[in-house]
Amino acid sequence: MSDRSRPASLTRRELLTSAAAGAGALMLDPLAARAQAPQPDAVVFSHTTVITHDGQVDDVALAVAGGRIAAIGPTDEVLKAHPRAEVYDGRGKALLPGLINCHSHMGAVIARGFNEDFGFPNTYRLAVQPGSLLSREENVLMVQVAALECIRTGTTTVVQFGGGIAGHAGALADSGLRCVFAEGLADVENPAGPVSAERLATSEAPRFSAKLRDEALQRATDLFSAWHGARDGRISVFPSPSLAENASPELLRAVRAFAEKHDLHYTIHLNQSRWEVDYMRRHHGLDPTEFLAKHDFLGPRLFAAHCRYVTPNEIALLGASRTIVTHQAAMAGNRGANPPIPALRDAGCPIAHGTDNNTQDMVSTMRFALIMERIARGDDEVPGLLPQPEDVLEDATMGSARAVNQAGQIGSLEVGKKADLLVLDTQRAHLVPAGRILSAWIHNGGPADIESVMVDGRFLMRDHTVLSMDEAALIREADAVGKRVWGEVLKATPVKVPRVTRR
Numbered sequence: 001m002s003d004r005s006r007p008a009s010l011t012r013r014e015l016l017t018s019a020a021a022g023a024g025a026l027m028l029d030p031l032a033a034r035a036q037a038p039q040p041d042a043v044v045f046s047h048t049t050v051i052t053h054d055g056q057v058d059d060v061a062l063a064v065a066g067g068r069i070a071a072i073g074p075t076d077e078v079l080k081a082h083p084r085a086e087v088y089d090g091r092g093k094a095l096l097p098g099l100i101n102c103h104s105h106m107g108a109v110i111a112r113g114f115n116e117d118f119g120f121p122n123t124y125r126l127a128v129q130p131g132s133l134l135s136r137e138e139n140v141l142m143v144q145v146a147a148l149e150c151i152r153t154g155t156t157t158v159v160q161f162g163g164g165i166a167g168h169a170g171a172l173a174d175s176g177l178r179c180v181f182a183e184g185l186a187d188v189e190n191p192a193g194p195v196s197a198e199r200l201a202t203s204e205a206p207r208f209s210a211k212l213r214d215e216a217l218q219r220a221t222d223l224f225s226a227w228h229g230a231r232d233g234r235i236s237v238f239p240s241p242s243l244a245e246n247a248s249p250e251l252l253r254a255v256r257a258f259a260e261k262h263d264l265h266y267t268i269h270l271n272q273s274r275w276e277v278d279y280m281r282r283h284h285g286l287d288p289t290e291f292l293a294k295h296d297f298l299g300p301r302l303f304a305a306h307c308r309y310v311t312p313n314e315i316a317l318l319g320a321s322r323t324i325v326t327h328q329a330a331m332a333g334n335r336g337a338n339p340p341i342p343a344l345r346d347a348g349c350p351i352a353h354g355t356d357n358n359t360q361d362m363v364s365t366m367r368f369a370l371i372m373e374r375i376a377r378g379d380d381e382v383p384g385l386l387p388q389p390e391d392v393l394e395d396a397t398m399g400s401a402r403a404v405n406q407a408g409q410i411g412s413l414e415v416g417k418k419a420d421l422l423v424l425d426t427q428r429a430h431l432v433p434a435g436r437i438l439s440a441w442i443h444n445g446g447p448a449d450i451e452s453v454m455v456d457g458r459f460l461m462r463d464h465t466v467l468s469m470d471e472a473a474l475i476r477e478a479d480a481v482g483k484r485v486w487g488e489v490l491k492a493t494p495v496k497v498p499r500v501t502r503r
């Protein structure tokens with residue numbers, strides 16, 4: 001029995017009570033009341049710009065009906081065909097496909113403003129980890145704040161990757177986002193990963209446990225039974241091994257068999273640190289990708305996260321198997337690593353995008369991806385020519401839609417596809433004038449330019465107001481929890497920040 005049938009208000013009330021939010025928060029916020037307001041059955045965005053998979057189309061209308069894109073064409077014709085639709089004045093706006101985040105650990109927002117700055121795995125030795133000071137309800141609160149950030153930054157689909165998703169699945173589904181629950185699995189008794197320098201030095205060969213494997217697979221099967229296909233198909237469940245270091249060959253084969261049986265995709269962290277590579281060589285005698293290849297885990301159902309330190313042989317294996325690579329460009333940049341995206345593309349790997357820890361901002365991710373790939377291609381005949389903004393948008397939409405096995409339904413603004421989109425206000429000082437609005441936005445814009453976001457034809461944000469969540473209360477509660485947690489963490493370990501120069 002899942003909690004998907006529970007009304008959203010119950011989950012919300014439980015959370016407010018347990019998060020010690022204060023008596024005031026129990027009063028229904030006006031935004032929450034608005035969130036329950038009926039949504040229009042059909043909407044026509046009139047006289048607007050639409051960014052399609054072919055490029056930019058100006059002064060057209062896009063009609064949404066029954067949760068899908070019903071028409072794109074001249075405004076008078078579209079309005080005539082949808083006479084009862086609500087009209088959204090699209091002048092000065094641009095419609096883009098919603099962004100698809102293929103790799104997020106949403107609860108990890110508790111460590112933002114810290115975790116970005118000390119390498120991977122985080123080398124700062126805190127005596128107390130901030131996540132360990134959160135109650136179950138406060139963990140849910142972190143995921144909800146992350147969901148809010150998704151909506152505000154134009155993300156319409158998010159892959160939540162981690163263990164114990166059942167604990168916040170209901171809250172995440174209630175956000176209105178399209179979600180993939182990638183339940184993270186491991187079956188190692190002496191977990192090494194994610195491997196750090198210290199863990200590598202003291203590591204021993206992994207010991208795998210059939211009992212742990214059975215328990216992990218049962219947990220994933222339960223989540224799948226409860227949630228896959230829920231909310232009119234808005235929720236998917238992809239059981240996935242967390243790390244190459246922590247997965248046995250038997251677990252890899254079981255995940256793949258489950259995915260094939262139910263036509264799912266699956267993910268894993270791969271080549272995310274040098275320590276992981278050294279650990280796999282030491283204990284398996286193989287590079288991480290070679291280990292996955294040996295146990296039949298590569299292929300077009302896999303979207304492998306990171307691939308930062310892959311060798312030429314690993315690139316060839318990934319490409320030949322048509323494995324999808326999900327690229328967390330902003331996080332890779334933070335880690336001082338630039339995965340060989342040009343070589344992975346050339347080998348045949350489709351590229352998708354994700355954010356990883358700390359943030360859900362896919363707009364920044366696209367800009368990082370563009371700049372870092374241009375740097376990686378520095379010896380091209382014309383440095384700075386590739387990739388183009390159109391390429392990184394393609395990766396963050398259609399590429400990511402392929403990764404989550406929904407390329408036929410989402411990822412582009414095409415008639416018949418689900419109405420997952422964002423509305424950009426182009427009338428901003430940093431966007432006007434613009435030769436190409438997409439180029440201007442990727443290079444100079446930001447999430448604040450997004451005024452509305454729609455999933456399944458339903459507005460989650462309209463005119464900069466989030467409709468599906470009680471934004472003010474959530475931020476107030478999360479701020480209070482964060483201040484308490486970080487107060488305790490910094491009391492236990494005062495943080496001394498290293499600097500490039502100190503004069």
Ligand SMILES: [Zn+2]
Nearest residue numbers: 105269356357
């Ligand atoms: Zn990750």
